[in-house]
Every structure is written in C-alpha cells, then in structure tokens.
Amino acid sequence: MTTGPALPAGTLDLWLVRRPANGSEDRLDLSDLDAAERKRAASFIRPTDGLTYASAHIALRRLLGAYLDIPPPQVTFLREPCPGCGKPHGRPAVATPHHPRLHFSLSHSHGTALVGFADRPVGVDVERLPRATTVEACTPALHPGEQQELGALDPGARQEAFGRLWTRKEAFLKGLGTGLSRGPSVDYLGADPARRPPGWTVLDLPCGPRHNGAVALQGGPPAASRLRLLPADALFAGGAAGVRAAVARTPVPV
Incomplete structure (x- = not known):
C-alpha cells in the first residue's frame, strides 16, 4: 500500500531530463519499461529519437514510482475521457488509484524531456527552437490575436516569439486533455497573460539554449x-534509488 506522493499540497514539480551523452547510450536501463514502450523506442527511424523517447519514459516511470512509493515497473497508465468527445484519449493518468490527487504530464523533443507533477490537472511542453519555415507554415492556423502579435515583429524576433507561444499552446491543450484535436486558433496563448484562457496559469520555462518550454496548470x-x-545516472541501472533521493531532496534551481 502506498504512503501517498512525496509532493507537498499546492506544489508544482517540474523535471528536465537530458538524453544520455554520447558514449553512454548503452547504459540506458530499459528494464522498467513495458513491452509496448520498448517496441515504440525501437521503432524510431532515427536512433537518437528512440533514445530520447526511452529516456523520457524511464524518467517518468521512476519519478512516478518515487512520488507514489511503488516500483516503477508496476506503474500502469490509462487515458482519461476526452473533454471534447468523451472517448478515452484525454490526459494520461496512473491506472490504479494509488493517489487521486497526483496529476502528471510528459513532453520530449530532440534530446530533452520535461515532466510535470501537480495535485491538479497540468500540461507541459518542450520543443526545439522552430525553423523560419515552420513559423511561416503554422502562423496562419493560430488565434487571430496571436497572428497579429507575430506580424508586428521583425523576422528574427518572430521566430523566437512563435517558439514560446507554441509551447504555451501545446502545454495548455495537453492540460485540457484535448491535444491538437482542439484547433490552435481557438485559444489565445500570446504574450499578454491577461488574455489567456481563464482558470489556468500558463508559464514559460527555461529549458536550455536550444529548446522552449511551458507549463499550464x-x-x-x-x-x-x-x-x-x-x-x-537516474536513467541507468540502479538509478531508481537516485530518483527517489532526488525527489526527496530540497531542490536547487536549474
């Protein structure tokens, strides 16, 4: 029986996860993953993408195991009902009711993963800095207010602003549980916090020089x-104990 999560009430816990450095990939411990996760990790065309996926899911299982006080391989998942259609493809959740107040979200992109935990619905997103062609292709699909903001910027600033905006939008839609099935033009997640969706706190996160990050709570x-x-070393053999210690430790700001 679990003792409940090591997460103080009202706390938002966020973890950055880096893919193993070159030369240490073979030390990645896949034993905590289930068969479907291992199959998915092996299915990526680019091996580095498979390593990022595996690193993110090892981290998620070991962090959940630490918060819930259960062995990482015993963590099982389900999908909550989608707010839009009611089908089971909404927010991910732990399948067994170890503790109903622990919510989580996972995102990974090009060597970096971001994991969030809270006692209420939460969504996180991390994305590599966008190319100019991506900004040009995706801007017409945004909320009119976001398009107006981006259009007022010079091209260099527009690329940076779009990256921050898009991670906010993805984090919010993951927090809602709809993902991009809810069109990106519906909600304003631009630079003005007062215009963002009511009932949610949306924050930008520092995720390194090559990535943008955001959380929606x-x-x-x-x-x-x-x-x-x-x-x-949390991703290697024996690393689960280190994860438990890291969860319990007073954090040092990243």
Whole structure:
C-alpha cells in the first residue's frame, strides 16, 4: 500500500531530463519499461529519437514510482475521457488509484524531456527552437490575436516569439486533455497573460539554449514551484534509488 506522493499540497514539480551523452547510450536501463514502450523506442527511424523517447519514459516511470512509493515497473497508465468527445484519449493518468490527487504530464523533443507533477490537472511542453519555415507554415492556423502579435515583429524576433507561444499552446491543450484535436486558433496563448484562457496559469520555462518550454496548470498559481534537472545516472541501472533521493531532496534551481 502506498504512503501517498512525496509532493507537498499546492506544489508544482517540474523535471528536465537530458538524453544520455554520447558514449553512454548503452547504459540506458530499459528494464522498467513495458513491452509496448520498448517496441515504440525501437521503432524510431532515427536512433537518437528512440533514445530520447526511452529516456523520457524511464524518467517518468521512476519519478512516478518515487512520488507514489511503488516500483516503477508496476506503474500502469490509462487515458482519461476526452473533454471534447468523451472517448478515452484525454490526459494520461496512473491506472490504479494509488493517489487521486497526483496529476502528471510528459513532453520530449530532440534530446530533452520535461515532466510535470501537480495535485491538479497540468500540461507541459518542450520543443526545439522552430525553423523560419515552420513559423511561416503554422502562423496562419493560430488565434487571430496571436497572428497579429507575430506580424508586428521583425523576422528574427518572430521566430523566437512563435517558439514560446507554441509551447504555451501545446502545454495548455495537453492540460485540457484535448491535444491538437482542439484547433490552435481557438485559444489565445500570446504574450499578454491577461488574455489567456481563464482558470489556468500558463508559464514559460527555461529549458536550455536550444529548446522552449511551458507549463499550464489548472487554477491559480501554485503555492510553490520547483524546476530541477534529473541526475544523469537516474536513467541507468540502479538509478531508481537516485530518483527517489532526488525527489526527496530540497531542490536547487536549474
């Protein structure tokens, strides 16, 4: 029986996860993953993408195991009902009711993953900085207010602003549980916090020089917010114990 999550009430816990450095990929411990996760990790055309996926899911299982006080391989997942259609493809959740207040979200992109935990619905997103062609192709699909903001910027600033905007939008839609089945033009997630969707707190996150990050939390700002870098050896054999220690440790700001 679990003792409940090591997450103080009102706390938003965020973890950055880096793919293993070159030369240490073979040390990645896949034993905590289930068969479907291992198959998915092996299916990527680019091996580095498979390593990023595997690193993110090892981290998620080991972090959930630490918060819920259960072995990582025993963590099982389900999908909550979609708010739009009611079908089971909404927010991911832990399948067994170890603790109903622990919500989580996972995102990964090009060597970096971001994991968020809270006692209410949460969505996170991390994305590599966008190319100019991506900005040009995706801007027409945005909310009219976002298009107006981006159009007022010079091309260099527009690329940077679009990257921050898009991660906010993805984090919010993941927090809602709809993902991009809810069109990107519906909600304003631009630079003006007062115009963003009511009932949600949306924050930009520092995720390194090559990535943008964001978190969306249902309700007002958290009582405490912690952003930490998961230790590199947490993904290797025996690393689950280190994850438990890191969860319990007083965080050092990233």
